Amino acid sequence: MVKATQTTGLHDFLERQRWFTGKGREFTIESAHPLSWLSEPGAWPAVRVELVTVRYADGNGTALDVYQVPLSYHDEPAELLAHAAVSEWEEPDLGGVPVWVYDALHDKAATALLLHGLLDDVVKPDLAFHRLGTIEVARDESSLVLTAEQSNTSLVYGEDVLLKVFRRVHHGRNPDIEVHEAFARHDCGNVARLFGWLDAEWPDADGKRARGDLGMYSDFFRTATDGWELAITSVRDLYAEADLHADEVGGDFAGESHRLGATTAEVHADMARYLPTGEWGPEELTGLAAAMRGRLADSVAAVPALAPYAGGLRDAYDDLERSVGSMPVQHIHGDFHLGQAMRTVGGWRIIDFEGEPARAWEERGTLDSPIRDVAGMLRSFDYAAQHLLADHDRADEHQLSYRAAEWAERNRSAFCEGYGEVAGIDPRDHAVLLRAYETDKAVYEVVYEARTRPDWIGIPLAAVRRLAG
Secondary structure: OOOHHHHHHHHHHHHOOOOOOOOOOOEEEEEEEEOOOOOOOOOOOEEEEEEEEEEEHHHOOOOEEEEEEEEEEEOOOOHHHHHHEEEEEEEHHHOOEEEEEEEHHHOHHHHHHHHHHHHOOOEOOOEEEEEOOOOOOOOOOOEEEOOOOOOOEEEEEOOOEEEEEOOEOOOEOOHHHHHHHHHHHOOOOOEOOEEEEEEEEEEOOOOOEEEEEEEEEEEOOOOOEEHHHHHHHHHHHHHHOOOOOHHHOOOOOHHHHHHHHHHHHHHHHHHHHHOOEEEEOHHHHHHHHHHHHHHHHHHHHHOHHHHHHHHHHHHHHHHHHHHOOOEEEEOOOOOOOHHHEEEEOOEEEEOOOOOOOOOOHHHHOOOEOHHHHHHHHHHHHHHHHHHHHHOOOOOOHHHHHHHHHHHHHHHHHHHHHHHHHHHOOOHHHOHHHHHHHHHHHHHHHHHHHHHHOHHHOHHHHHHHHHHOO
């Protein structure tokens, strides 16, 4: 049971968080399951993780999510943590005294326990820290919450260790940890080095207990810049010199796109080498095409602007079902775009292997074609090229639109060429498969923009027109 004051406090706290996926939906707190204390008995702040189960009213009473909420309990108000306040209540597990409760990830005394847990290989009855090798970090290194992430919360200790805390949690392995662990055990590059992870055991809605991952510790790329920022800097340079072609501008990005394509192919090769693989035949490809058609039908109903192109888009899925007899499948990134690539002094590094946030958890680790990742990156180049135009009405927009399309095509080609040099075959040689995956992604983007950023809907609609033929 959850106390009324605790329920109200957690409900209000969740509604305020960027990582809470239930914004705009009516929900109730069904339960708050506490894990073992991370702090010593009698110590303040008292620190533990609560796993909060949320039930949504629009799911016929069956839609549930479990959120990880690390809490820091204080015996008096902590003014420096006012921005991270959760609520106040009387906590029976702390003697029934009034406590002031805060988001523990903003409390440096609490986050020190998360670092010490890994360094000391701490194991509790229902949670455990798993360390891989040695970690060069001081025990007293303080933490800093990073602000860019939306679906999780990440902390950096000093300059070298990143802790990603998964906010919405599930039983089973998190794909991000699964991929990083395989790479770490085989000394692969191109991703962050994994230092360890934290997992726990808790009951599901039916009371069945199982384990799931709560967080992962890895390298922090302190001097890196993400691909999106680098790409849009190049596009700004192009817009500033609108009479020049993309290859004539000082900030030409094609070389980086080529190198990113090569790195992506290396990562795909390592995932195929060290993680499960398979092959899809006619039955699986028929199911893939059918799922794409279903998403298209739902999208047309949601956004009528797609209707004029629906026939041409379905052709892409029909060609997939008709023309591709079989194909190899493997672990892939699943949510690949420029923001998931970090340019370091040592080259490109790929991050965040959790998969597409909109997909069901059980589908996140499903084997798929690496061409899906390629299609995602190609769509990202389109967004980088055009998004600055979406927010501005300029007299020279027609000329800039032409230059933007030229920039996108130049970088799409460079990426595919770099990929092909490593993989042995250019992704564009899989034309039918690439068109189907890119079409599926563009249709998704149209619906997303219609719901969240209507001014940007022209970006994916332009791709839809092109892909519909």
